[in-house]
Amino acid sequence: MSAPAQATQHVEEDRMSEAAEAAPARADCVADSAGGLTFHIADWARPAPGGHDDWSGALVLVRRGGRDAPDGEVRLPLGPTADGGLQAALPSTVALPEGRWDVHVAYRDAEPRRLAPGLNDLRSLVDRRPGPSTSPLSVRIPYATKHGNLSLRSWRRAPHAEAGEIRLEDDTVAVRGRLYRVAYPSEWLADAVVEARCRGGEAPVRTAPLEVEGPDFSFTLSYAELARTWGGGADVWDLWLRPADQTMAPARLARILDDVADKKEIFTYPPRTVAGRHGEALARPYYTRDNDLALRIEAPA
Structure with a gap:
């Protein structure tokens, strides 16, 4: 060559x-x-x-x-x-x-x-x-x-509250889930409540009772209740389970037990119209960038 x-x-x-x-x-x-x-x-x-x-x-x-x-x-x-x-x-x-x-x-x-x-x-x-x-x-x-x-x-x-089925009614959202990583789930859930905490706002924490069967739980939240303090912008309410025993850590509601890394753009839910103190608002559940479950109240586009 x-x-x-x-x-x-x-x-x-x-x-x-x-x-x-x-x-x-x-x-x-x-x-x-x-x-x-x-x-x-x-x-x-x-x-x-x-x-x-x-x-x-x-x-x-x-x-x-x-x-x-x-x-x-x-x-x-x-x-x-x-x-x-x-x-x-x-x-x-x-x-x-x-x-x-x-x-x-x-x-x-x-x-x-x-x-x-x-x-x-x-x-x-x-x-x-x-x-x-x-x-x-x-x-x-x-x-x-x-x-x-x-x-x-x-x-x-630990603990972890895994969100499951989400049902939307005219003015409420109903969620089913299961509690993991506690010693006695049914005892932890006894008299526990779901808390909706408004992110970055001064709105009071909203609570609702749980229905419990073993490690499984369900609850219903009212959009109208959350919209009572809506200021006309966008309110995000993070959802937690809080046990009756205040010495125990609360559990953030999330959906992580599957193979979907980012659910925010994949698991989407239609908004519902709800009356707020500044007029009509749109309310819907959604998954955050961390796959945590939250509710959003905002003005119509």
Whole structure:
């Protein structure tokens, strides 16, 4: 082969190598019913000075907005798989604070690189029913960011009130749910109430009684009651369960026991018209960016 041809070949090989290095590796995620995740990486071009038998790598989870915090980074060791890939395990017993975690892969002292999402097997998260326990409930849901990177949404709660069916009437909203991560759910729920707390406002807390059957509960809230203090803007009411025993922690109502990381734009409910002191308002339930359940009272568009 002539010198110019050899030079051209080397240039093409360098370009291919650079493209392979620039392309993010993909990770497949498999969830288990306890709240753990396993990451499988099959196409990472490792800059391995020790060769392909050198597995000195780590999966690096970085909490968004908390990188410099003591609990802002979690490193999981990578190990070889039978098919020549890599895998890392995130057991439910590893405490992962609530938030959004960006997923990276790192080799030795090299700068960690973001991972792209592969295939997710999240079947065990659908209609998940955690067993009895008083330890914090761990929920981790992988998802693809708008930039095509892999991230995790993490929750860690005890107690936890999981919202279920939501029924809308003309001027009320009825919610069913189940309480988790308390020693005796039926005793915790006895004489408990649902509290609607107006976010950032001076409105009084509104309460309503619960109907209880074992760990299951239901309640009905009146939109008209919430609209009595509506000031004409947008009022957001966060929903909590408060036990009769004031020494016990309340439970935030949320929907996290499934495979949907962001419910705000997916689980939508039609508004109802309600009379407020400043005229007619629109009232509806919705899920926040954290998948917490809230009610919104606002002026018609």
